[in-house]
Amino acid sequence: MDAPRDFEALKQRLIEIEPLLxxxxxxxxxxxxxxxxxxxxxxxxxxxxxxxVQASTLVRFAQSLGFAGFSELQGVFRSHLRTRWPDYSExxxxxxESARTSGDPINLLFGFADSATQSIARLRxxxxxxxxxxxxAILARADTIYLVGQRRSxxxxxxxxxALAQLGVHAVLVDNVGGLGADxxxxxxxxxxxxxxSFAPYSPVTVxxxxxxxxxxxxxxxxxxxALSPLAGMADARFEIVESDFGxxxxxxxxxxxxxxxxxxxxxxxxxxxxx
Amino acid sequence: MDAPRDFEALKQRLIEIEPLLxxxxxxxxxxxxxxxxxxxxxxxxxxxxxxxVQASTLVRFAQSLGFAGFSELQGVFRSHLRTRWPDYSExxxxxxESARTSGDPINLLFGFADSATQSIARLRxxxxxxxxxxxxAILARADTIYLVGQRRSxxxxxxxxxALAQLGVHAVLVDNVGGLGADxxxxxxxxxxxxxxSFAPYSPVTVxxxxxxxxxxxxxxxxxxxALSPLAGMADARFEIVESDFGxxxxxxxxxxxxxxxxxxxxxxxxxxxxx
DNA sequence: GGCGATCCGGAATTTTCGTTCTAATTTGCG
DNA sequence: CGCAAATTAGAACGAAAATTCCGGATCGCC
Numbered sequence: 090m091d092a093p094r095d096f097e098a099l100k101q102r103l104i105e106i107e108p109l110l111x112x113x114x115x116x117x118x119x120x121x122x123x124x125x126x127x128x129x130x131x132x133x134x135x136x137x138x139x140x141x142v143q144a145s146t147l148v149r150f151a152q153s154l155g156f157a158g159f160s161e162l163q164g165v166f167r168s169h170l171r172t173r174w175p176d177y178s179e180x181x182x183x184x185x186e187s188a189r190t191s192g193d194p195i196n197l198l199f200g201f202a203d204s205a206t207q208s209i210a211r212l213r214x215x216x217x218x219x220x221x222x223x224x225x226a227i228l229a230r231a232d233t234i235y236l237v238g239q240r241r242s243x244x245x246x247x248x249x250x251x252a253l254a255q256l257g258v259h260a261v262l263v264d265n266v267g268g269l270g271a272d273x274x275x276x277x278x279x280x281x282x283x284x285x286x287s288f289a290p291y292s293p294v295t296v297x298x299x300x301x302x303x304x305x306x307x308x309x310x311x312x313x314x315x316a317l318s319p320l321a322g323m324a325d326a327r328f329e330i331v332e333s334d335f336g337x338x339x340x341x342x343x344x345x346x347x348x349x350x351x352x353x354x355x356x357x358x359x360x361x362x363x364x365x
Numbered sequence: 366m367d368a369p370r371d372f373e374a375l376k377q378r379l380i381e382i383e384p385l386l387x388x389x390x391x392x393x394x395x396x397x398x399x400x401x402x403x404x405x406x407x408x409x410x411x412x413x414x415x416x417x418v419q420a421s422t423l424v425r426f427a428q429s430l431g432f433a434g435f436s437e438l439q440g441v442f443r444s445h446l447r448t449r450w451p452d453y454s455e456x457x458x459x460x461x462e463s464a465r466t467s468g469d470p471i472n473l474l475f476g477f478a479d480s481a482t483q484s485i486a487r488l489r490x491x492x493x494x495x496x497x498x499x500x501x502a503i504l505a506r507a508d509t510i511y512l513v514g515q516r517r518s519x520x521x522x523x524x525x526x527x528a529l530a531q532l533g534v535h536a537v538l539v540d541n542v543g544g545l546g547a548d549x550x551x552x553x554x555x556x557x558x559x560x561x562x563s564f565a566p567y568s569p570v571t572v573x574x575x576x577x578x579x580x581x582x583x584x585x586x587x588x589x590x591x592a593l594s595p596l597a598g599m600a601d602a603r604f605e606i607v608e609s610d611f612g613x614x615x616x617x618x619x620x621x622x623x624x625x626x627x628x629x630x631x632x633x634x635x636x637x638x639x640x641x
Numbered sequence: 642g643g644c645g646a647t648c649c650g651g652a653a654t655t656t657t658c659g660t661t662c663t664a665a666t667t668t669g670c671g
Numbered sequence: 672c673g674c675a676a677a678t679t680a681g682a683a684c685g686a687a688a689a690t691t692c693c694g695g696a697t698c699g700c701c
Contacts, residue, residue: 103592104592104597107593111649112648113649114648119593122591122592122593123607130405134688142649145651145692149648149649158689158690159689160688160689167406170406170446194494194497194633195492197626197630198488198492198497198623201625201626202488205485205621205622209481209482212474213475218470221470221474222470240527241524241527244520244523245520247519251519251520266542335625337531338528341621342481342485342621343478345616345617345618346481349477350470350473350477353473353614358470387677388667389678389680409659410658419679419681420659421679421680422679423659424659424660434660436658
C-alpha cells in the first residue's frame with residue numbers, strides 16, 4: 090500500500106483511518122497524533138510503553154500504513170521535526186521585542202505566553218509554604234467549601250469547583266445565577282469554609298458576600314492581588330498573586346496553578362486524615 | 366569534568382574550546398554547531414559520515430566534553446529539539462511522589478507550575494500563524510460570536526466572553542444554564558461564528574451544539590486536544606492544544622493564552638477594518 | 642454457541658548501533 | 672632528524688533495539 094512520505098499527509102491519513110482501526114492500532118494512532126515528538130525521538134520500546142502498547146504493535150501499525158517497519162514511520166516524524174529546528178530561542182527573543190507593536194497575531198500569542206510564564210515564575214517565588222499549608226488545613230476541615238468569584242475571577246472559581254468535584258470534595262460554587270449569590274453563600278457556617286477570589290476592581294458582590302460570611306465566622310481563604318484589597322484584612326489565609334500584564338490583559342495562569350494546588354492539596358490532606 | 370546539561374551552555378562551551386581542539390575534534394565541534402539537527406536526529410555513524418569523521422571520533426569528542434559517550438551528548442541536543450524534554454514525565458512523577466511522601470503541598474504547587482510552563486512552551490511551537498490568522502478572520506467578520514464549552518472548558522469560554530465584552534466585541538456565552546444551551550446556541554447563523562472548546566472526554570452537549578451549528582453553516586473555530594476529537598473534522602479553523610498533565614490534572618494555561626490571543630486579535634482586526 | 646478470521650502479547654531472532662581497543666599516523670619538541 | 676606523546680582510523684565487540692514469529696485471546700458472523 091501507499092506509505093505517506095510527508096508528515097502532513099501521514100497525519101491526515103491517520104485521522105481518516107483511526108476510527109476504522111482495531112483497538113490497539115487505534116490507540117497507537119491516537120498517541121502518534123498527540124505526541125509526535127515522542128515518536129520522532131523515542132525508541133520503539135519506549136514509545137510502546139508510553140502508549141500502553143506492545144512494541145510489536147508499533148511495527149504492525151507502521152506496516153499497516155505501508156511502511157516497512159517502525160523505523161521508516163519514525164523517519165517521517167523525524168524529518169518533520171528537522172524542518173522545524175532553526176533556533177527558536179533567538180526567534181522568540183526577536184519576536185518578543187516587536188510583539189506589542191506588530192500587527193501579526195502570532196506576536197500576540199507570544200506576548201501572552203510570555204506574561205503567563207512570568208506570572209508562574211513569580212508565583213513560585215512568592216507563595217509561602219506556611220500560608221499554603223494553613224489554607225489547605227482550613228479547607229480540609231470544612232464540611233463544605235464555598236467558592237466565590239465574579240467577573241474574571243469566576244473562571245478560576247468555576248475550575249476550582251470542577252477540580253474539587255473530580256476529587257470527591259464537597260463544594261458549592263456561588264455562581265450568582267439569577268442574582269441568588271447572597272443566598273447561595275448564606276449557607277456557609279462556621280464549620281464550612283469560603284474561598285474568595287477577587288482582583289481589582291473588586292466586585293462589590295464578592296466583597297459583600299465575604300463580609301457576610303465573616304460575620305457568620307466562616308473560615309476564609311482569600312486570593313487577591315494586593316494587601317490593600319478590601320478582602321485582605323478579613324482572611325484567615327491570604328494569597329497575594331501578582332500576575333503579569335500584556336497590553337490591557339492580565340494573565341490568570343498563576344491563579345489557576347494556585348487553585349489546582351489547593352484543590353489537590355485539600356483532597357490529599359483529607360485522604361491522609363481518613364487513613365489515620 | 367563538567368558536562369553541560371543544557372543546550373545553550375553546551376553551545377557556548379563549544380564555541381569557546383573549538384579553536385583549541387585537535388583537528389578532527391575541531392571538525393566535529395564545528396559540525397555540531399552548524400548542524401545540530403543532524404546530531405539530534407541522526408545515528409552516530411550517520412553523523413560521522415556527514416561530518417567526514419570516524420564514529421569513534423564522535424565518542425571521543427563527547428567524552429572530552431565530560432559525557433559518558435555520544436548518546437549522552439545527543440540527549441542534550443534532543444532535549445532542546447523536543448518541546449518537553451526526555452525525562453519530563455518521569456521528573457513530574459518523581460515530584461508528585463515527593464509531594465505525597467513529604468506531605469508538603471509546596472511541591473504540588475511547583476508541579477503545577479512546571480506543567481503549566483511546559484504547556485505554554487509547547488503552545489508557542491505548535492500554533493501555526495496561518496491558522497491563527499484565519500481563525501481571527503472568521504471571528505472578526507462574525508456579527509455575533511457564540512462561545513461553547515462545558516465542564517472544565519467552561520472556564521475558558523467564560524473568560525473568553527469576559528475578554529470580548531471588555532473589548533467591546535459582541536459575544537454570547539452559551540452557559541447551558543437551566544438546560545437552555547441548545548436554544549442559546551440556536552441563534553447562531555451563517556453570518557455569525559461559533560467557538561467550541563472541548564477536551565477528552567468530549568462533552569456530548571458541546572458536540573451536539575457544534576453539529577447543529579454546522580448544519581446551519583455557522584463558521585466554526587474549534588479548540589481541542591487532538592485531531593481525532595469529534596469536533597476536529599467540522600472546524601473551519603482548528604487548534605490542537607496539548608496540555609501537560611500533573612497527576613490527574615491537566616493545565617489550562619496554554620488554552621487560556623490562546624483564548625486571550627484570539628480575543629485581542631479579533632478586536633484589533635475589527636479596529637483596523639473600521640479605520641479603513 | 643460454535644467456528645473462522647482477525648488481532649494481540651510476549652519470547653526469540655536478527656539487525657543495527659554505540660563503544661572499546663589497538664595499531665598506525667601525526668604532531669610537537671629537543 | 673628522531674623520539675615520545677597525542678591523536679586518529681578502522682576493526683571487533685557487546686549491548687540494545689527493531690523485527691519476526693507463534694500461541695493464545697478476542698471479535699464477528701452464522
